[in-house]
Amino acid sequence: MSPLTPDVAAIPKAELHVHLEGTATPDLIRRLAARNGVQLPTERLFNPDGSFAWNDFLHFLESYDLAAAAIRTGADYRDVTYEYLAACAAEGAVYVELIASLDHGKNVGLSDEEHLAGIAQGIDDAQRDHGITGRIISSIVRNFGVADCEDVARRTVALGHPYVVGFNMAGDEANFPASDYARAFAIVHEAGLGCSVHAGEHAGPESIRAALELPGVVRISHGVRAVEDPDLVAELAERQIVLEVCPTSNVVLGVFPTYEAHPLGALRAAGVPVTLGSDDPPYFGTTIGREYELAHDRLGCSLADLREITETALNAAFSDTEGLVNQPDRRADL
Ligand code: ADE
């Protein structure tokens, strides 16, 4: 990928929507598989050019799980976290919330404690080496079932890990309605975690409305299909519900046909607070820096708008982000 333009590179960035297993590049997945003696299903997982293979959303979720099965130890989770945060720091990111799934750790035989300790080590090492702050959002996956999701909610609260600052729900929104997961959200909301839900990506405005009914939800992952319902857009603006928007993910997964058709600009114009995220960067051929650049080049955002998007993200973060842009050169930018 070509380097970011200097103007965009200089802007401090913050990312609230990226899936930890989905940050691991094909190269890292191959390295981890070799280290763990795991045979990857190479034909199904990779294209001939070495990129991840998928051809629609449900196939993407399948490839994601196949690749994630190569991440097996606390040290692996440390490396996935560290490599991603280091890459973000190189693009000017100061803060990243990593959506992590206890299910994926459990699937490979890791205890929740080992899983989180590995991620936390990656966060600490990246902070030390690159000055970037990372925090963890514990995620449930709708299509793993209600009972599993409630179990993850309880385990998240029981762990009480200081870096786990929020809760999210990912997976197949079209076939697994949000209302079934109210109890899971009640558990984490009562424990004080900030909540966000994937909605309005592969289902329409009703899915977003249902997500907003869940206890504690103040952000929506994607939410872009709100644009189909002007009343909902007005409600999001009125309630200042923050959308964690991932333009490239939306375009490559076919939610919108082109960047020019993407509603980021329309949502901003209507007063809806938006942030930028890369979702699953190597699957979608993007990075957080590239999302900022695209927003500037193709989605009508000025450099000042990009700074405002970062400010929105830092204000909507589920942890204290005070002072993260205090470095003299960055302070001037915001
Ligand atoms: N899990 C990883 N990426 C996702 C996405 N874009 N939507 C829903 N679940 C996901």
Ligand code: ZN
């Ligand atoms: Zn996502």
